[in-house]
Amino acid sequence: MDVRPVDPFDDELLGRYQDLCRQAELYERPWESIWSHAELRARFEHPKDTEHLELFATFDGDEMLAGGFLEVPLEDNLDKGFVHVMVPPAHRRRGVGTLLLGHLAEAVRAHERTELLVETSYSFGDRHDHPYRRFAEKNGFQEVNVEVVRVLPLPVDDELLDRLGSAAAPHHEGYRVETIVGEVPDAYLPSYCRLHNQLGVDAPTGDVDFEEESLTPETFRETEKRFAAAGTTRVSTVALLGDAEVVAYTDLVVRAEETERANQWGTLVHRDHRGHRLGTAVKVANLRELHGRFPERTEVVTSNAEVNQNMVDINDRLGFTPVAVLPMFRRFL
Ligand SMILES: CC(C)(COP(=O)(O)OP(=O)(O)OC[C@H]1O[C@@H](n2cnc3c(N)ncnc32)[C@H](O)[C@@H]1OP(=O)(O)O)[C@@H](O)C(=O)NCCC(=O)NCCS
Structure with missing residues (x-):
């Protein structure tokens, strides 16, 4: 497995990326939304001067297994970088997410940011031991804020x-x-x-x-x-x-x-x-x-x-x- 950037102007690649995001984000989470193909394209065709956005994916040969992105603010909050990792249920628990997260963390560190932030969501009943929380904790993260959907x-x-x-x-x-x-x-x-x-x-x-x-x-x-x-x-x-x-x-x-x-x-x-x-x-x-x-x-x-x-x-x-x-x-x- 390796992690590579996703070219947002390659329609076929972006389509596969978006499909993986949909499978990962909407699984058991009807309240979630994902960027549409048109929204993703628009974010790169009209980029924000105030933020660096980059898409990445984990591949096994030509097969794309998971998608992720990083957002680094460029004019404020210069200590922070935001990342997200999306692994579809079929590819979970094989280290795919950990590999991608490690790559995103390195990319944020290359921007000389010192705080890596990630958000996720899950039902109230599992709030203390949900797999996404365990994944974050296993990767060295600590909960710093809780919003309610x-x-x-x-x-x-x-x-x-x-x-x-x-x-x-x-x-x-x-x-x-x-x-x-x-x-x-x-x-x-x-x-x-x-x-x-x-x-x-x-x-x-x-x-x-x-x-x-x-x-x-x-x-x-x-x-x-x-x-x-x-x-x-x-x-x-x-x-x-x-x-x-x-x-x-x-x-x-x-x-x-x-x-x-x-x-x-x-x-x-x-x-x-x-x-x-x-x-x-x-x-x-x-x-x-x-x-x-x-x-x-x-x-x-x-x-x-x-x-x-x-x-x-x-x-x-x-x-x-x-x-x-x-x-x-x-x-x-
Ligand atoms: C969270 C997510 C990215 C994990 O991806 P993944 O490829 O399955 O994660 P990994 O295989 O690298 O798991 C690494 C560790 O996280 C923990 N973990 C992950 N899934 C778990 C589960 N279902 N139950 C218990 N622990 C789990 C374990 O400690 C695991 O290590 P181990 O397998 O050696 O025990 C994936 O479930 C996902 O895409 N969720 C939806 C999107 C999201 O919320 N992303 C942000 C998460 S902070």
């Missing part, structure tokens, strides 16, 4: 949204709530990016410390191009102060490949503007937009730190239910 069946009852929206409204009278589908207006971008950059700092992340990210209006526009190329739609609701100062946001992502699901990405209220029920307000408005635009979607999947009580409370009220744990593991290089 939650699922919300759609549509959410309109009456519930009305009730939550009306209860929140008197608390945020000085703010304007606006939903954006597609391009974010130029005037909003500087404050919108500042809020996105703050998410890793403000959301609880256990024993691992993240710096602010370095998204700029220019790099955000590149992300929009990547989304358009892959048929992905971002549905965002923001709260604004004055004409264009974004002080809260929430993002839902609707992917062409997955026809039934939407993914809840970040939600953040600026520190100076908390306590006005803006978190509820933006989420309620965003779900309304999702119902209207994508009535065929049947669920929203999200994850939050297990201890992020404020966000979890809002999600509980909306009807999200926990389905799995999503731990992060770290190994120092």
Whole structure:
């Protein structure tokens, strides 16, 4: 067996890689999502300046056995590298994952990063001894944070949204709530990016410390191009102060490949503007937009730190239910 890079512009190779990822990621994990072929291609055709992404696979001769990737931030969090290893059930327990992980760790070390981070997910019942946890521990990783995956069946009852929206409204009278589908207006971008950059700092992340990210209006526009190329739609609701100062946001992502699901990405209220029920307000408005635009979607999947009580409370009220744990593991290089 050996590990080789996967050329993302080789359609046949990328197809095999993606097939292995699907088998590994979706096995016993209906809440997981994988990148579609179009999304993977778009990530390389419109690369982020702020991150180095590379795909690798374990081969036995010409047969591809497992896929993995590394993501190394280039402008912030310069001590960290993120990796993922995906071995389909048919090839497990033969050292395939260990070989690939070792290769990815070396590649991250070559970028002079010192913290190797990996995420996985499994059901609550197995959280202390699931095979993926054993694999991580056997390879020298320790758990540093635990998120919980939650699922919300759609549509959410309109009456519930009305009730939550009306209860929140008197608390945020000085703010304007606006939903954006597609391009974010130029005037909003500087404050919108500042809020996105703050998410890793403000959301609880256990024993691992993240710096602010370095998204700029220019790099955000590149992300929009990547989304358009892959048929992905971002549905965002923001709260604004004055004409264009974004002080809260929430993002839902609707992917062409997955026809039934939407993914809840970040939600953040600026520190100076908390306590006005803006978190509820933006989420309620965003779900309304999702119902209207994508009535065929049947669920929203999200994850939050297990201890992020404020966000979890809002999600509980909306009807999200926990389905799995999503731990992060770290190994120092
Ligand atoms: C986790 C995963 C990558 C392991 O791949 P693999 O090729 O089966 O792993 P290896 O054969 O190299 O296993 C190495 C060690 O991990 C532990 N391990 C792996 N699978 C295990 C299992 N089913 N039960 C108990 N221990 C297990 C063992 O200690 C094993 O060593 P051993 O076989 O000498 O006892 C694979 O199951 C997978 O792709 N899971 C889904 C994707 C994922 O969550 N990846 C991130 C994991 S942190």
